[in-house]
Amino acid sequence: MAWGATGWPWTGCGENPMRESFLRLALPNKGRLRDPALRLLREAGLSFEQTDRALSVSVRNAAIELLFVRTEDVVELVTDGVADLGISGLDLIEESGTKCNRVRVLLRLGFGRCELTVAVPADAARDRPEDFCGLRIATSHPNLTEQFFARHGVTVDIVRLRGSVEVAPKLGVADAVADLVSTGSTMLVNGLRPVLPVLSSEAVLVGRSSDLSNRMEFETVTTAIESVLAGRRRRYLLLNAPEETLQDITELIPGLEAPTVVPLAEDGMVAIHSVVERDEVWNLLPRLRAAGGRDILVLPIGQLVP
Numbered sequence: 001m002a003w004g005a006t007g008w009p010w011t012g013c014g015e016n017p018m019r020e021s022f023l024r025l026a027l028p029n030k031g032r033l034r035d036p037a038l039r040l041l042r043e044a045g046l047s048f049e050q051t052d053r054a055l056s057v058s059v060r061n062a063a064i065e066l067l068f069v070r071t072e073d074v075v076e077l078v079t080d081g082v083a084d085l086g087i088s089g090l091d092l093i094e095e096s097g098t099k100c101n102r103v104r105v106l107l108r109l110g111f112g113r114c115e116l117t118v119a120v121p122a123d124a125a126r127d128r129p130e131d132f133c134g135l136r137i138a139t140s141h142p143n144l145t146e147q148f149f150a151r152h153g154v155t156v157d158i159v160r161l162r163g164s165v166e167v168a169p170k171l172g173v174a175d176a177v178a179d180l181v182s183t184g185s186t187m188l189v190n191g192l193r194p195v196l197p198v199l200s201s202e203a204v205l206v207g208r209s210s211d212l213s214n215r216m217e218f219e220t221v222t223t224a225i226e227s228v229l230a231g232r233r234r235r236y237l238l239l240n241a242p243e244e245t246l247q248d249i250t251e252l253i254p255g256l257e258a259p260t261v262v263p264l265a266e267d268g269m270v271a272i273h274s275v276v277e278r279d280e281v282w283n284l285l286p287r288l289r290a291a292g293g294r295d296i297l298v299l300p301i302g303q304l305v306p
């Protein structure tokens with residue numbers, strides 16, 4: 001089922017005639033991708049209020065309407081033209097199969113990371129695709145699982161389940177599972193051993209392939225979201241140092257560009273500002289201090305557009 005622009009069902013193909021000039025962005029209305037997706041949009045500068053019941057919400061400061069739908073419906077709404085953009089899991093986009101080439105991944109969003117993985121009961125000695133020939137595999141990703149084994153020339157018997165995939169071997173309805181794993185603890189609790197990785201997934205922003213060339217608005221959205229993701233990977237570093245240590249210190253700082261150096265009121269002292277990779281800060285701090293750096297501040301970056 002698809003939705004029309006004002007909430008009624010839209011069952012036509014291709015472009016929805018009710019679509020107005022503002023963008024519609026489909027988002028998960030619950031589940032593990034919802035809160036990080038909303039946080040990302042707010043950090044990107046969109047201002048909106050969201051109540052748990054609202055199906056759609058207008059953004060106050062941009063011509064964007066947010067549609068809150070089930071995570072697994074996002075790809076269909078974008079494909080049908082009800083939404084222009086959507087946020088969902090890459091696994092669900094890929095699982096949707098033929099629709100895939102009508103929807104393009106615009107950005108990987110860095111949250112909701114997980115792996116679609118084939119797992120077996122801990123005591124089962126099956127590690128290679130060919131060990132699964134003719135076996136029953138429980139999964140809510142039947143297309144990806146079947147394609148994975150087919151690529152290895154192996155035919156399996158797919159048992160389609162919507163949830164609780166990991167209990168299927170215990171219940172005797174399957175010999176193995178293909179399920180999403182992030183920490184691995186659910187598999188462990190259910191006595192399963194992950195053996196074959198099928199797909200690495202994370203949340204993604206998608207748009208309809210046919211729309212992408214002529215939508216400047218898409219670029220506004222992707223630039224804003226990308227700037228948040230770029231900011232999250234980095235930190236703004238400020239420190240004071242004696243002028244004679246400047247060269248040693250700037251050599252330590254692998255900034256975006258050469259650092260900004262500002263003379264301080266105190267004679268012979270400078271302030272150095274730079275943008276550094278978040279993951280390098282841990283090792284950088286003691287080295288900066290040893291090189292003469294003082295009063296070091298490390299600040300988060302809201303958005304960064306290089």
Ligand code: AMP
Nearest residue numbers: 030031032071089112113114180181182
């Ligand atoms: P939801 O069912 O709305 O909570 O969202 C499910 C989506 O969250 C999946 O399709 C994945 O893209 C993503 N995800 C991330 N980690 C996991 C996990 N450990 N188990 C299930 N889904 C996950």
